[in-house]
Amino acid sequence: MLAGRVVDAFGDPVMNARILIETRTSETTTRGVASTDTDDRGEYRVARLPAGDYLVAMLRQQAMMLAQGPRTPEFTYYPGSTTSAADAEVIHLDDAEEREAVDFVVAIAPPPISPVMAMRMQQAVAARQRPAVGSSIVRGRVTTPGGTGVAHAHVFVRSGADPLQTRAGRSDAEGRFEFRDVAAGRFVVEAAKPGFAPVTSEGGGVVVAGLVVDSRDVTVAEGETRDAIELHLARFGAIGGRVTTEDREPVEGATIQVLQLRYVAGRRRLVAAPSMARSTDDLGRYRIYGIAPGQYVVSATVAGARAADAPGFAPSYYPATADPAGAQFVSVSIAEDLDGIDIALARARTASITGRVIGADTQPANPGSLTLLSSVRAASPVSMSIGARMKGDGAFEFPNVPPGQYVIRADRGRRQPSVEGEFGTLPVVVDGADVKDLVVPTSAGSSVSGRFVFTSRDPSKLPRSSAFELRPLAVDPDLAPQNVATAAIHDDWTFAMSGLNGPRRLQLTHVAPGWALEEILVRGVDVTDRALSFGRREQSLAGVEIRLTDRVTALKGTVVDDGGRTAAGAALIVFATDRSRWYPMSRYVARTATDDDGAFSVIGLPFGSYYAAALAKLPVTGDDWQDPAFLETLVPRATSVTVSESETRPVRLTARN
Numbered sequence: 001m002l003a004g005r006v007v008d009a010f011g012d013p014v015m016n017a018r019i020l021i022e023t024r025t026s027e028t029t030t031r032g033v034a035s036t037d038t039d040d041r042g043e044y045r046v047a048r049l050p051a052g053d054y055l056v057a058m059l060r061q062q063a064m065m066l067a068q069g070p071r072t073p074e075f076t077y078y079p080g081s082t083t084s085a086a087d088a089e090v091i092h093l094d095d096a097e098e099r100e101a102v103d104f105v106v107a108i109a110p111p112p113i114s115p116v117m118a119m120r121m122q123q124a125v126a127a128r129q130r131p132a133v134g135s136s137i138v139r140g141r142v143t144t145p146g147g148t149g150v151a152h153a154h155v156f157v158r159s160g161a162d163p164l165q166t167r168a169g170r171s172d173a174e175g176r177f178e179f180r181d182v183a184a185g186r187f188v189v190e191a192a193k194p195g196f197a198p199v200t201s202e203g204g205g206v207v208v209a210g211l212v213v214d215s216r217d218v219t220v221a222e223g224e225t226r227d228a229i230e231l232h233l234a235r236f237g238a239i240g241g242r243v244t245t246e247d248r249e250p251v252e253g254a255t256i257q258v259l260q261l262r263y264v265a266g267r268r269r270l271v272a273a274p275s276m277a278r279s280t281d282d283l284g285r286y287r288i289y290g291i292a293p294g295q296y297v298v299s300a301t302v303a304g305a306r307a308a309d310a311p312g313f314a315p316s317y318y319p320a321t322a323d324p325a326g327a328q329f330v331s332v333s334i335a336e337d338l339d340g341i342d343i344a345l346a347r348a349r350t351a352s353i354t355g356r357v358i359g360a361d362t363q364p365a366n367p368g369s370l371t372l373l374s375s376v377r378a379a380s381p382v383s384m385s386i387g388a389r390m391k392g393d394g395a396f397e398f399p400n401v402p403p404g405q406y407v408i409r410a411d412r413g414r415r416q417p418s419v420e421g422e423f424g425t426l427p428v429v430v431d432g433a434d435v436k437d438l439v440v441p442t443s444a445g446s447s448v449s450g451r452f453v454f455t456s457r458d459p460s461k462l463p464r465s466s467a468f469e470l471r472p473l474a475v476d477p478d479l480a481p482q483n484v485a486t487a488a489i490h491d492d493w494t495f496a497m498s499g500l501n502g503p504r505r506l507q508l509t510h511v512a513p514g515w516a517l518e519e520i521l522v523r524g525v526d527v528t529d530r531a532l533s534f535g536r537r538e539q540s541l542a543g544v545e546i547r548l549t550d551r552v553t554a555l556k557g558t559v560v561d562d563g564g565r566t567a568a569g570a571a572l573i574v575f576a577t578d579r580s581r582w583y584p585m586s587r588y589v590a591r592t593a594t595d596d597d598g599a600f601s602v603i604g605l606p607f608g609s610y611y612a613a614a615l616a617k618l619p620v621t622g623d624d625w626q627d628p629a630f631l632e633t634l635v636p637r638a639t640s641v642t643v644s645e646s647e648t649r650p651v652r653l654t655a656r657n
Contacts, residue, residue, distance in 0.1 A: 001282070002091065003045040004102035006038050006058060010152045013042030014106055015194055015289075018059040020075060021046050022085065030055060030085045040195050040238060040289035047282035051095045055088045058104045080104045111154055111168035112192065134183030136220045140229025142175040142191045145199050145334055149175025150233050153193040157218075159185055184222040190215045191231035197292065199232040199334065237332040238289040241318075241341035243280045243300045250284025251302070251345060258288055258296040258330075263627035265376050265477040266584050269383045270297055270324060293334050297327045299382075300343045302400070314348030314402040315384070322346035322402065324382045350400045351430050355438025357394040357410050360422050364394030367410040367442065368421065372398045375427060376477050378405035401430050407478045410440050418488035420445060420499030423481050446534035447498035448472065448506070450544030452489070455518060457550060465489040467512035470546065472497065472504035473585060475531040479503065495546070500534035507587065508546070516552045516604040517587070521545040529587075553643045555602040557651030559594045559614045566598030570655040571618040574602050575631050577609040577640065582628040591625055611638035614653040 002021060006014040017038045022030040033054075038044045057075035077088030091099060138157050142150040152170050155177040159165035165185070171177045177191075191214050198214035214231045239258060243251045257277045259270040275290045280300075288298075301315040317327035318341055332338055353372065359365030370388040374380065384404070388396040398408075406428050412421030424442035428435055454462055470487040474480035479502030487497040506527070508517050520528045522544055533539055555574060559567045574590045575581075581588035587606060594600045594614075613634040620630060637656055 001045065001047040001098040002049065002054065002056060002093070002102055003043070003098070003100045004056075004104070006042045006044070006060075006104045006106060008106050009108050012152055013040065013195075014038060014060060014104075015040050015042065016061055017042070017044075017104075017106075018061055019044045019046065020057040020059070021049065022055045022057060023052060024055065024085070024090075028086065039287050040236070045281050049093060051093055051097070054091045054093065055085055056091060056102050057085075057088070058106075060106055060109070076104065076106070078102055078104065080106070111156070133181050134220075135223045136182040136184060137178065137180050137225040137227070138182050138187070138189065138218065138220060138229065139176070139178035139225070139227045140189065140231060142171045142177065142193075142214075142231045142233055145232065145234055149173070150191070150193060150196065151175060153191050153196070153231075153233060155231070156188075156190045157182060158188045158190060160188070161185065182220055184220055184224075187218050187220065188215050189218050189229055189231065191233060193233060195289070196233040196235050199234050235335040236289060237291040237293065237334070237336045238287060238338065239291060239296070239298060239330060239332065239341050240285070240287040240337075240339045241298075241343065242284045243286065243343050243345065244284055245345055246347065248344075250280070250282070251300075252280055252282050252284065254280045254284075254286075254300045254302055254345070256280065256286040256288060256343075257299050257301075258291060259299055259382070260294060260296055261381070262622055263584075263624045263630075264383065267376060268381065268627065268629075270381045271383050291332050293332055293336075295329045295331050297324065298330055298341055298343065299324075299327075300345060302345070313345045313400075314350065315382070316343055316346045318343050320344035320346060322348050324380055348402050349432030350402055351432055351434045353398040353401055353408070353428060353430065353435045353438065355396060355408075355436070355440060357396065357424070357440045357442065359394075359442050360444040365422075365442065366390055366392070366394055367424075368412045370396055370408070370410050370440075372401065372428075373407050373409055373478075375405045375407045380404055403430050403432055405429050408438070408440050409481070410442050411481045412442070413481075414483060414485065414499075417486045418497040420481060420485045420497075420501070423499070423501045425479055425502075427478070443501055443535050444537075445499040445501045446536060446540040447496065448487070448500065448534075448541045448544060449494070449496040450542065450546065452493040452495065452546045452548065454515075455547065455549045455551075463512035463515060465491060465493065467510070468508060469510035470495060470497075471507060471509050472500050472534070473507050473509075475503040475505055498540075502535060503531045503533055505529065505531055506544070506546075507585070509585075511548075511604060513603075514552060515548050515550055517606075518547040518549040521547065529581075552603060553605050553607065555605060555610075555612070555641065555643055555651065557600060557653060558598045559600060559653045559655050560598060561616065561655055567594055567614070567616065567655040568596045568598055570594045570598070571615045571625075572600050572602070572612065572653070573615070573625060573631070573634060574605065574610050574612045574641075575634075577611055579628065582626075582631055584623070584626060586626070589626055589631070605643045607644055608642070610641050610643060611635055612641050612651055612653060613638040614655040616655040616657050 006017045019036050020032050021034040022032050025031050034046045036044050036046050056078040059075045074083050142153045151173045155169050157167040157179050167179050220226050243254045258273045260273045261268050262271045278286050278288050280286045298318040302313050314322040317324050357365050372386040374384045408426045410424045422442040424440050426440045485497045487495040489495045519526050559570045561567045572592050576588035590602050
């Protein structure tokens with residue numbers, strides 16, 4: 001075993017550095033035998049190496065990403081003073097020997113300037129533009145929620161108007177920073193550090209060159225000193241533990257994920273959180289980092305690529321259950337390092353699924369993608385996805401599948417934005433017995449074509465066709481591909497798309513400013529917001545009319561807090577009083593935020609009756625605000641409003657906590 005740590009010259013850990021273990025094949029050549037990445041503590045471990053002589057090489061991937069100009073991957077060999085394998089130190093391992101402290105100290109990473117900003121700066125230099133020099137000072141401090149200074153954080157004073165005025169620096173050991181000779185103007189002051197995120201960020205935030213930044217808008221007058229600028233960063237949380245069998249034997253190579261309840265495809269599901277999945281080491285240990293505050297379910301699985309090596313183990317959930325309903329939630333606070341989350345794998349009667357894919361021409365076919373997915377109709381809240389083992393001539397196998405309700409999805413992918421490839425699905429139920437000789441047929445799908453029609457007070461002023469986006473959104477995710485088509489809209493306002501399978505809802509997902517959807521007609525019948533069936537050639541639609549109007553509704557108003565003061569940044573949700581309109585991506589449900597004056601505007605809602613609710617802070621993330629269960633909790637505090645044609649409705653709301 002070889003283990004060590006990678007830190008920079010400040011002593012800060014270097015995350016996600018690639019570690020490569022090599023052996024010499026000649027005096028000038030080497031061969032890689034194992035690789036891994038460092039964790040958030042800069043640590044790595046490579047086990048199960050045969051006795052022999054090894055070289056250890058390290059590539060700092062983040063430094064490679066942030067460096068400006070041409071980049072060539074260049075490994076540094078232990079002990080860190082050479083990039084030549086010929087000069088590297090040889091580490092000899094005897095049988096069962098464990099060698100630790102194979103450490104690297106790397107140079108300080110360059111400032112993480114975004115590629116767009118770097119390009120703009122290069123263009124300014126090429127044009128011989130010189131930065132303005134002023135007499136102002138910008139200073140402040142980067143701290144944690146507890147007030148402790150964040151040392152060695154990247155800090156920027158960035159000007160959107162003049163890229164040459166962008167300044168980069170680092171906070172000192174107490175988190176303080178200062179920039180002198182700043183020209184007068186408007187700036188954004190930003191701070192970032194690997195492994196940290198803004199205190200207000202729940203897994204989101206603005207990302208610059210791979211780092212999540214906290215920022216403040218600052219206006220500086222000539223000769224002014226702007227101090228006491230506070231930027232707040234908190235270390236991401238981490239979860240660690242061990243995975244064992246029921247006999248307490250460590251399980252190597254198990255995949256660990258943290259899951260969160262999210263509103264997906266019209267229901268609450270346990271889906272993977274933004275943090276990356278990790279594998280257990282030879283001791284069964286794992287560590288998942290980059291976790292935002294929240295509640296999680298931790299899962300361990302040996303399904304998928306390693307299924308044949310460990311049959312009979314079901315996906316298991318902390319602490320030791322195969323039933324996700326019996327999982328124990330793990331709560332992670334800001335910057336919390338939670339260890340001891342140990343999982344005992346549960347035994348289950350797993351099965352294999354075998355069969356063949358048949359193309360639209362009735363011949364055996366190998367689709368571009370063949371996956372086994374948890375059905376949205378499954379009782380289990382966990383959304384699983386397992387890839388197939390293809391055997392040629394369309395034959396496939398899904399090994400080691402736990403009991404459950406699934407859908408086999410065969411998808412060739414989109415050939416172009418407006419054309420979906422051949423697609424087919426087949427439902428299957430697994431109860432512990434092997435499922436054999438299935439046939440998954442694929443279809444070339446249906447086509448939809450038609451024309452955009454405008455009802456305008458001034459027919460000479462029409463928008464550009466590129467300002468619209470028409471998509472056939474899936475009504476039943478079990479019966480449609482994950483990436484649906486986008487209609488090709490031509491300059492003469494005709495459109496077309498093809499390859500559609502499953503029930504869809506035609507929807508304008510982008511509309512030009514000043515325009516709104518009036519109705520969608522198929523042979524004179526209004527099908528706006530209706531589910532349409534596709535899949536067979538005879539289900540194709542021609543002559544579809546997408547009718548638009550420049551008589552656009554506007555719901556405007558202000559939001560105040562309980563004290564009657566304007567509520568800047570409050571969340572506003574407007575949703576139809578008709579609960580049948582509360583489906584995913586409904587145009588009858590909208591969200592916005594108030595500006596600095598507490599004002600808001602929601603443009604283009606269809607005519608009808610709505611609820612409007614304001615919240616000081618949105619208590620959910622992602623698309624959870626569209627969850628009908630969440631919308632229902634807003635009804636008692638909401639204000640009823642009516643939206644009608646060409647009418648601006650002023651509304652005054654109070655934001656509640």
